[in-house]
Amino acid sequence: MFTGGDGHDDHSALDMHPPFNLTQGQVNLAYFIDAIEDSRYWNSTVIFITFDEGGGFFDQVPPPIIYNYGLNPGCEDGYLSKLGLPYYNVLGERVPLLIISPYAKEGWVDNYSLSGYTLLAFIDYNWHLPYLTPIVANSDLNGLLAAFNFSQGPRPPIILTPLNWTYPIPLQYPVHYGYVALIKGNYTGYTLLYRLGIINDTVYQYVMQFNDTNT
Numbered sequence: 001m002f003t004g005g006d007g008h009d010d011h012s013a014l015d016m017h018p019p020f021n022l023t024q025g026q027v028n029l030a031y032f033i034d035a036i037e038d039s040r041y042w043n044s045t046v047i048f049i050t051f052d053e054g055g056g057f058f059d060q061v062p063p064p065i066i067y068n069y070g071l072n073p074g075c076e077d078g079y080l081s082k083l084g085l086p087y088y089n090v091l092g093e094r095v096p097l098l099i100i101s102p103y104a105k106e107g108w109v110d111n112y113s114l115s116g117y118t119l120l121a122f123i124d125y126n127w128h129l130p131y132l133t134p135i136v137a138n139s140d141l142n143g144l145l146a147a148f149n150f151s152q153g154p155r156p157p158i159i160l161t162p163l164n165w166t167y168p169i170p171l172q173y174p175v176h177y178g179y180v181a182l183i184k185g186n187y188t189g190y191t192l193l194y195r196l197g198i199i200n201d202t203v204y205q206y207v208m209q210f211n212d213t214n215t
Contacts, residue, residue: 002028016051030160033100037157046101046148048119059093064113066091069134091115099147102154106171112143119144 002014002025013020014028029049036045068089097114117139124131125145131137155172 034159034161037100037159042157043102043154046099046104048122049096049098049100050116050119051095054093054095061094063091063093065089066135071133071135101148102157103148103150103152105147105149106155108147110143110147112140112146114143115139 002012011017011020013022013024016022016025033047036042036047065088068087070087091113097110099108117133117136118141120132120136121139121141122144123129124136125141158169158172160169
């Protein structure tokens with residue numbers, strides 16, 4: 001995250017935060033990606049680019065409810081706690097995740113429900129570390145790993161410069177266009193709680209209405 005020079009979250013154009021020019025932040029990000037791709041580390045690297053906010057875009061899919069294993073049981077200001085469900089949290093709206101790696105599947109749309117916890121799980125998995133928390137351990141790491149093909153040889157990097165930049169950037173390998181991201185199954189968290197009898201129909205409808213008006 002490109003924040004202020006003194007280390008705290010001092011928004012600037014480099015982190016693509018309003019009201020700054022997005023292009024400046026994207027050029028800065030591309031500079032560092034190019035440097036990594038042009039280094040000896042490329043063949044063993046993955047770069048995850050994601051955001052902490054939805055950018056104001058509407059998301060028609062209600063976020064899943066996850067069990068927090070008592071690690072964040074208070075949530076005093078959360079509506080689930082007020083409904084008597086302090087051990088459950090709701091993930092936020094979907095945000096972009098771009099994966100840049102010589103082993104990433106090109107043109108791949110991942111239909112798994114991932115979160116920032118999944119990126120932590122990837123780090124623990126890659127370096128053979130114990131999972132940081134049970135939430136991390138159960139954050140669908142396999143869904144993230146599905147975006148990679150480790151059986152193929154590493155692809156060469158695409159280093160962008162003002163001299164070779166075109167739109168669209170030619171693909172290294174053919175892909176099938178017209179792929180549609182699926183959203184069915186994203187209500188699993190709600191359905192599970194309902195079937196377990198943890199929430200009754202009135203609460204269920206309240207949760208659905210809340211997400212419809214607040215995502």
